[in-house]
Amino acid sequence: MNHPESYPPVFRKPISESDDQVTITTTLKNPEEEEPKRDDIFLQDSSDPVEVVPVIDLQDIITNLEQQHQLEEACRDWGIFRLVNHGVPLKLISQLQDQAQKIFSMSFEAKQTLFNNNGSSSTPAAVSYFWGTPALTPSGSVLGKVDPKKINWVEGLNVLLSQLSDYHDQVSGDTMLDSFRVLLEEYGGHMARLAREIFEAILKTLNMDSKQYNSKSQLLSESTGFVRVYRYPKISKADEEEAVIGMQVHTDSSVISILNQNQVDGLEVFKDDKWFHVRPILNELIVNLGDMMQAISNDEYVSVKHRVKANKHDERFSICYFMFPAEDGVIRSSKYKPFTYKDFQAQVQHDVKTLGFKVGLERFKNP
Numbered sequence: 001m002n003h004p005e006s007y008p009p010v011f012r013k014p015i016s017e018s019d020d021q022v023t024i025t026t027t028l029k030n031p032e033e034e035e036p037k038r039d040d041i042f043l044q045d046s047s048d049p050v051e052v053v054p055v056i057d058l059q060d061i062i063t064n065l066e067q068q069h070q071l072e073e074a075c076r077d078w079g080i081f082r083l084v085n086h087g088v089p090l091k092l093i094s095q096l097q098d099q100a101q102k103i104f105s106m107s108f109e110a111k112q113t114l115f116n117n118n119g120s121s122s123t124p125a126a127v128s129y130f131w132g133t134p135a136l137t138p139s140g141s142v143l144g145k146v147d148p149k150k151i152n153w154v155e156g157l158n159v160l161l162s163q164l165s166d167y168h169d170q171v172s173g174d175t176m177l178d179s180f181r182v183l184l185e186e187y188g189g190h191m192a193r194l195a196r197e198i199f200e201a202i203l204k205t206l207n208m209d210s211k212q213y214n215s216k217s218q219l220l221s222e223s224t225g226f227v228r229v230y231r232y233p234k235i236s237k238a239d240e241e242e243a244v245i246g247m248q249v250h251t252d253s254s255v256i257s258i259l260n261q262n263q264v265d266g267l268e269v270f271k272d273d274k275w276f277h278v279r280p281i282l283n284e285l286i287v288n289l290g291d292m293m294q295a296i297s298n299d300e301y302v303s304v305k306h307r308v309k310a311n312k313h314d315e316r317f318s319i320c321y322f323m324f325p326a327e328d329g330v331i332r333s334s335k336y337k338p339f340t341y342k343d344f345q346a347q348v349q350h351d352v353k354t355l356g357f358k359v360g361l362e363r364f365k366n367p
């Protein structure tokens with residue numbers, strides 16, 4: 001483990017030696033997920049099927065009928081695809097990855113101080129630091145309780161893109177944070193462009209009548225976009241004996257999520273009762289559909305179940321972007337009661353707090 005002092009204390013010793021007095025807690029457990037079994041340890045060397053995730057060329061999806069057909073198949077059968085020709089400079093991606101690595105290698109205490117004391121409920125922090133769970137409140141603090149035995153071996157920075165301009169004043173003088181902010185702004189701009197273009201192409205494949213909605217921005221609102229930057233520690237030999245997970249099985253609540261990862265394996269998707277690796281390939285982004293896209297498409301398309309395995313060879317970094325419908329935009333489709341993203345988010349927060357897991361779309365299905 002590089003810079004052990006940079007990790008949350010619980011990650012510094014093998015899980016078998018951890019005491020159970022962990023103060024943060026939660027789990028966003030998928031109700032369909034079975035308890036991890038000894039033979040389902042989330043490790044890297046298992047004999048999972050190799051990946052065959054479809055590849056989509058962004059340049060072609062608006063105009064090329066064949067690519068539109070492939071996009072439709074990818075959304076229907078997988079809910080995830082690799083994106084090529086996306087126009088995001090490789091240099092920007094690698095600079096952002098480098099900067100994130102530098103920030104994560106600061107001491108745990110420094111990260112806690114730097115990122116957790118600068119927000120209020122009316123103005124949430126632009127960047128907040130969390131670990132052990134991906135389940136956060138909209139303003140970026142940890143939601144609910146974590147079962148210490150099911151800690152997600154991940155730490156992250158939650159970046160509210162709409163708050164980044166204010167962040168400028170807070171970080172002035174800190175060169176590292178200021179260049180992180182500048183890179184995030186540029187990256188966020190590219191992600192919003194991609195989400196819009198992909199969404200447009202997806203609506204086309206659905207032959208959706210946009211008159212059903214007052215405007216498309218109800219379904220996909222740029223102001224909701226946020227970024228999560230993750231570091232997954234390399235796990236130690238002793239931890240292999242335990243069921244270690246990087247990130248537990250879940251579906252995203254978003255319309256669209258866009259991911260870039262360093263060259264370290266971990267992400268897996270669930271299809272036809274099997275887990276598939278989504279291997280990192282240089283200069284490709286991974287796009288997955290979330291719950292809101294599934295509802296908008298009236299279940300034609302899938303919000304894909306995915307998870308991240310712990311890796312015993314290397315640290316893994318990933319940067320995920322999520323875009324949502326406007327809070328008050330009503331989603332209407334015959335399989336669901338009309339609902340807004342605000343309703344959905346409130347229900348998810350309630351379920352995670354009271355039940356310990358996200359129930360998700362089932363809550364809004366018509367009987």
Ligand SMILES: O=C(O)CCC(=O)C(=O)O
Pocket residue numbers: 134228230247252259261267306308318319320
């Ligand atoms: O780190 C990854 O590859 C995936 C993260 C993820 O699934 C999420 O943040 O929802």
Ligand SMILES: [Fe+2]
Pocket residue numbers: 250251252306
């Ligand atoms: Fe996810």
